[in-house]
Amino acid sequence: MAREAKTKPKLLPKDYKSKVKPTWCPGCGDFGVLASLYQAMARMELDPARTVVVSGIGCSSRLPFFVQTYGFQTAHGRVLPVAIGVKIANPALTVIAVGGDGDGFSIGGNHLAHAVRRNPDITYVVMDNEVYGLTKGQTSPTSPLGFKTKSTPYGSSDAPINPMAWALASGVSFAARGFSGDPKHLTDLIVAGVEHPGFAFIQAMSPCPTFYNTFDLWRPQIEALPEGYDPGDRMQALSQVFRDDGIPVGLFYRQERPTLDSHTRVTAHPLREETEDFDVQALLEMYR
Amino acid sequence: MIVDTLLVRLGGESGIDNAISAGDVLTLSVARSGYHVHTFRTYPAEIKGGPVMFQLRAGVQPVPSLGDKLDVLLAFNEEAWQLHGEALRPDGVLIFDPGEHDAPREFGGTAYGVPLDRLSKDLNLRKGKNLIALGALSALFGFDFQPIQATVKDKFGRKRPEFVESNRIALMAGFEWAKENIQDEVPFRLAAPDSTHDPELVMSGNQAIVAGALAAGCRYFAGYPITPASDILEEMAKRLPPIGGASFQTEDEIAAIASVVGASIAGVKAMTATSGPGFSLMQEMLGLATMAEVPVVVVNSMRAGPSTGMPTKMEQADLNIALYGGHGEAPRIVLAARSVEDSFYQAMHAFYLSETFQMPVILLTDQSLSHRTATLPMPDPYRVPVVERLRPTAEDAGGYQRYRLTESGVSPMGIPGFDATPFTATGLEHDEYGAPNYTPAMHSAQLDKRGHKFERAAEVLCDLEYPLGCHAYGAPEAEAEVGVLAWGSTAGVVREAVEEMAAEGLPVAALVPAVINPLPAERIMEFAGHLRAIIVPEVNRTGQFAAWVKANTELHLISLNKYGGLPFTPAEIRAKVMEFLVAKPQEPAAELQPTEEVAHG
Numbered sequence: 094m095a096r097e098a099k100t101k102p103k104l105l106p107k108d109y110k111s112k113v114k115p116t117w118c119p120g121c122g123d124f125g126v127l128a129s130l131y132q133a134m135a136r137m138e139l140d141p142a143r144t145v146v147v148s149g150i151g152c153s154s155r156l157p158f159f160v161q162t163y164g165f166q167t168a169h170g171r172v173l174p175v176a177i178g179v180k181i182a183n184p185a186l187t188v189i190a191v192g193g194d195g196d197g198f199s200i201g202g203n204h205l206a207h208a209v210r211r212n213p214d215i216t217y218v219v220m221d222n223e224v225y226g227l228t229k230g231q232t233s234p235t236s237p238l239g240f241k242t243k244s245t246p247y248g249s250s251d252a253p254i255n256p257m258a259w260a261l262a263s264g265v266s267f268a269a270r271g272f273s274g275d276p277k278h279l280t281d282l283i284v285a286g287v288e289h290p291g292f293a294f295i296q297a298m299s300p301c302p303t304f305y306n307t308f309d310l311w312r313p314q315i316e317a318l319p320e321g322y323d324p325g326d327r328m329q330a331l332s333q334v335f336r337d338d339g340i341p342v343g344l345f346y347r348q349e350r351p352t353l354d355s356h357t358r359v360t361a362h363p364l365r366e367e368t369e370d371f372d373v374q375a376l377l378e379m380y381r
Numbered sequence: 382m383i384v385d386t387l388l389v390r391l392g393g394e395s396g397i398d399n400a401i402s403a404g405d406v407l408t409l410s411v412a413r414s415g416y417h418v419h420t421f422r423t424y425p426a427e428i429k430g431g432p433v434m435f436q437l438r439a440g441v442q443p444v445p446s447l448g449d450k451l452d453v454l455l456a457f458n459e460e461a462w463q464l465h466g467e468a469l470r471p472d473g474v475l476i477f478d479p480g481e482h483d484a485p486r487e488f489g490g491t492a493y494g495v496p497l498d499r500l501s502k503d504l505n506l507r508k509g510k511n512l513i514a515l516g517a518l519s520a521l522f523g524f525d526f527q528p529i530q531a532t533v534k535d536k537f538g539r540k541r542p543e544f545v546e547s548n549r550i551a552l553m554a555g556f557e558w559a560k561e562n563i564q565d566e567v568p569f570r571l572a573a574p575d576s577t578h579d580p581e582l583v584m585s586g587n588q589a590i591v592a593g594a595l596a597a598g599c600r601y602f603a604g605y606p607i608t609p610a611s612d613i614l615e616e617m618a619k620r621l622p623p624i625g626g627a628s629f630q631t632e633d634e635i636a637a638i639a640s641v642v643g644a645s646i647a648g649v650k651a652m653t654a655t656s657g658p659g660f661s662l663m664q665e666m667l668g669l670a671t672m673a674e675v676p677v678v679v680v681n682s683m684r685a686g687p688s689t690g691m692p693t694k695m696e697q698a699d700l701n702i703a704l705y706g707g708h709g710e711a712p713r714i715v716l717a718a719r720s721v722e723d724s725f726y727q728a729m730h731a732f733y734l735s736e737t738f739q740m741p742v743i744l745l746t747d748q749s750l751s752h753r754t755a756t757l758p759m760p761d762p763y764r765v766p767v768v769e770r771l772r773p774t775a776e777d778a779g780g781y782q783r784y785r786l787t788e789s790g791v792s793p794m795g796i797p798g799f800d801a802t803p804f805t806a807t808g809l810e811h812d813e814y815g816a817p818n819y820t821p822a823m824h825s826a827q828l829d830k831r832g833h834k835f836e837r838a839a840e841v842l843c844d845l846e847y848p849l850g851c852h853a854y855g856a857p858e859a860e861a862e863v864g865v866l867a868w869g870s871t872a873g874v875v876r877e878a879v880e881e882m883a884a885e886g887l888p889v890a891a892l893v894p895a896v897i898n899p900l901p902a903e904r905i906m907e908f909a910g911h912l913r914a915i916i917v918p919e920v921n922r923t924g925q926f927a928a929w930v931k932a933n934t935e936l937h938l939i940s941l942n943k944y945g946g947l948p949f950t951p952a953e954i955r956a957k958v959m960e961f962l963v964a965k966p967q968e969p970a971a972e973l974q975p976t977e978e979v980a981h982g
């Protein structure tokens with residue numbers, strides 16, 4: 094690969110900050126997620142020229158602009174298939190996907206289960222605020238039943254989906270939940286997710302102070318997973334994600350299994366670097 | 382009578398008679414004997430049950446079209462006769478199975494009853510009917526038996542060695558039965574092939590697209606199964622991994638094009654292929670590729686629509702969506718393949734254009750061309766330049782502007798892992814750096830940038846030469862009085878009809894561009910010259926291409942529309958041209974009346 098960056102001085106969290114100023118409302122939970130991401134990137138010394146942050150559309154999906162790496166804000170709901178394309182094309186890249194609950198669980202919902210079952214080596218951080226932020230406060234697939242918004246003036250008729258259960262049921266190889274109000278813990282989870290060889294799903298509870306301010310509702314419920322919890326036990330993970338009380342955070346589940354790129358690719362080289370000689374005339378001769 | 386072309390159709394029941402696989406074997410063997418071939422097939426959408434047909438046209442000279450009336454119909458059952466009898470020329474040859482039905486009384490040509498079913502039962506070869514039929518065909522028409530046997534071996538030998546022997550027995554049984562029982566000379570026999578040249582390649586349109594894409598450097602493919610594009614996915618899945626590429630079946634077409642856009646952002650030449658319903662789903666991501674300036678190639682093999690339509694029938698009705706499918710002003714380069722050979726070149730061409738101008742390129746083909754197998758000379762990949770997108774240089778490091786406003790509109794594209802020029806691509810309107818920007822000045826400037834690229838493309842494309850540019854057929858344009866302007870797979874029938882008429886001394890010429898957008902309007906105007914009438918045949922109801930040409934040239938055009946799911950035949954083109962050649966001076970009535978001509982197919 095061209096242009097080695099080895100000799101550069103160690104990067105600090107602030108070095109991952111781009112010149113673009115976040116557009117989020119004051120007090121937005123996504124600031125905590127962004128801070129955690131800067132911290133995690135610095136801790137892992139990610140090379141900005143070899144890191145791609147991909148997103149969909151939404152307030153949370155603005156995040157790639159605020160990070161000084163390669164980035165791609167795609168279309169609403171399409172973060173995962175784009176991120177997968179990037180990763181297959183060049184397995185040497187660190188690919189981090191981000192977005193909101195509407196982006197990931199509603200319009201992009203179909204992609205989640207399929208991304209999970211393929212297990213590409215990417216990390217997906219969903220900033221879950223249980224509401225549509227960018228479009229100004231409509232109900233989201235994680236909003237509570239009966240949720241009153243401008244689009245559901247008599248209360249939402251739909252029960253919320255359970256993203257962690259969804260990911261686990263689809264066969265996710267890494268599932269964690271964090272809280273934007275605890276960026277240190279979230280940083281640990283992001284680092285663990287990026288280091289995990291496979292699809293790392295991180296639900297980052299990230300309140301929206303403007304349309305559904307859940308800081309005070311959630312903070313007292315946030316608690317660590319119980320003492321002696323075993324993240325290798327999928328049944329135990331399911332019993333935690335289906336709990337009615339409290340909002341447990343931490344690493345729920347981790348398993349190592351073959352990744353998508355190890356299946357679709359013979360080598361881990363970037364596709365554009367593959368040196369295999371291809372002679373189209375030899376291929377064409379087969380049709381004689 | 383010795384003839385230069387022979388048109389044979391096999392009609393049977395899907396899943397029972399194996400007419401298609403018999404047709405494939407016959408095609409390859411005839412081609413290996415040195416003939417040129419052109420096939421056409423229709424299947425029911427169902428896997429089992431329903432009528433299928435396979436048609437092979439073999440010729441001593443190249444055969445650009447599927448032809449008109451059948452010379453030979455091989456009907457495996459009575460339904461096949463009922464469906465295809467009308468297509469058989471009155472003095473043609475019918476081969477039927479007397480175990481299925483009697484020789485049709487109303488048919489005045491030559492009918493041979495070959496007990497296909499009984500022979501297969503006698504031999505205890507339940508699935509052998511098709512090869513028994515091939516054996517009988519070759520005995521009757523003097524097809525070279527050797528290549529048929531060799532082809533059967535090549536086709537089945539590796540996977541099912543037991544098939545080779547049983548197929549040989551079936552072939553021989555049909556051959557010998559016909560030799561013994563049918564003594565009369567068939568009314569026509571194909572002239573001997575030109576043995577001075579090597580046998581040509583036999584490929585389908587879709588296989589040619591794959592080969593062209595690989596030749597252009599495509600190393601990533603993603604797709605979702607859909608007729609008639611699935612075999613592009615299947616072929617890519619087979620061919621890419623061994624040469625260091627990757628192919629991937631996604632959960633839907635949105636994911637397919639999304640991952641192609643992602644792969645291209647990571648620096649790989651990438652492609653997807655689909656048909657109408659999937660192409661509709663891809664529209665939003667095509668807009669993203671335009672906005673973020675990501676090179677991608679999308680193949681749309683058109684089938685009859687709207688909605689699920691007729692998956693196994695052709696139509697040329699997706700021109701409008703190819704041109705205008707997205708929201709906002711997102712100019713797209715649209716190419717249309719004209720033949721199997723052209724599918725190879727246009728696939729290469731699509732990558733050349735998408736890499737050069739960093740934008741999506743749509744390559745249109747259709748069911749009849751995708752699944753058509755035909756002979757073609759070995760393509761020359763050096764006829765189309767293989768290029769890569771413009772990349773940042775040392776000058777760009779520090780303050781890199783991915784979307785710098787350049788005169789040509791093209792700006793260097795950094796690749797993660799290869800260029801130390803991080804930037805964020807986006808579907809939002811953005812400034813030179815890629816940061817969101819909604820100011821009037823920046824939106825205008827970036828729209829201009831994307832527009833200039835397209836206008837540059839038009840300049841590059843205006844004087845393309847063979848094989849990429851317009852194809853012209855028939856009489857010298859200066860002498861022509863009636864012109865035919867066509868696009869896509871209709872090229873073949875138009876070529877055949879027009880060349881034949883020109884050879885008879887009729888003043889007819891044809892022009893078929895490959896690049897539909899930007900349209901080579903100047904070249905079309907030059908062609909129009911002093912023509913008395915310009916006929917635009919297309920397989921759709923509303924004349925999408927004619928409308929597009931009118932919008933770009935203000936020419937007066939006469940639409941000839943056919944929309945039954947089947948391609949035109951040369952006779953239909955000829956008939957329309959004749960209307961304008963025979964008399965009707967100055968003001969042809971057809972120009973005053975609605976100009977739509979309907980030929981149901």
Ligand SMILES: Cc1ncc(C[n+]2csc(CCOP(=O)(O)OP(=O)(O)O)c2C)c(N)n1
Binds near residue numbers: 152194195
């Ligand atoms: C195809 C499409 N439909 C709708 C929208 C409008 N839209 C933009 S963001 C969004 C939802 C945002 O909610 P979420 O994904 O939860 O992210 P948040 O803004 O809360 O961070 C919607 C509906 C769009 N951009 N594209």
